[in-house]
Amino acid sequence: MTLLPGLLFLTWLHACLAHHDAFLRGHPHTHGTPRCYSAEELPLGQAPPHLLARGAKWGQALPVALVSSLEAAGHRRRRERPSAATQCPVLRPEEVLEADTHQRSISPWRYRVDTDEDRYPQKLAFAECLCRGCIDPRTGRETAALNSVRLLQSLLVLHRRPCSRDSSGLPTPGAFAFHTEFIRVPVGCTCVLPRSV
Secondary structure, eight states: OOOHHHHHHHHHHHHHHHHTHHHHHOSGGGTTOOOOBOGGGSGGGOOOHHHHHHTGGGGGSHHHHTHHHHHHHHHHHHHHSSOOOOSOOOOOHHHHTTSOHHHHSSSOEEEEEEEOTTEESSEEEEEEESOSSEEOTTTSSEETTSEEEEEEEEEEEEEEEEOOSSTTOSOOTTOEEEEEEEEEEEEEEEEEOOSOO
């Protein structure tokens, strides 16, 4: 799995948001304070369309692109049988030759959908390591000789926060400001040497 397209996208998005800072900040006299949008300016409680348009390529980022397939697979699993165990699996080469990378890895992981109603994108795929150690390729079983750790990717998101439309400083009902923020999203797992023997 290559992370280069995602990193290039993040660089582009960051530059695009910086270039269009006036949209995020509101009027120039606010001196860096994000604009406070009234309930009437926010369609169905969402972020203003011009802010979401800046993230039109969010769909190309792995944590966003995986969400629809994960939700569809989760829906199928619930219909067919209870959720599979989330413990460290035993790897059998003949069973995983056609499997996805996260299932063939000696540090296997699964994805879960993380939802935050005040974040855009609201849903992101987070990787969770299935083993504390790693799987020995010779035996197919977990060994403590190595540790599984998550691989993290920085992703630029919008966060919605209540704000005040007057000088009282108290949040105005239905009013929100939108802040850009980089968050660290787990996108996979890998094996490393333990810190201590």
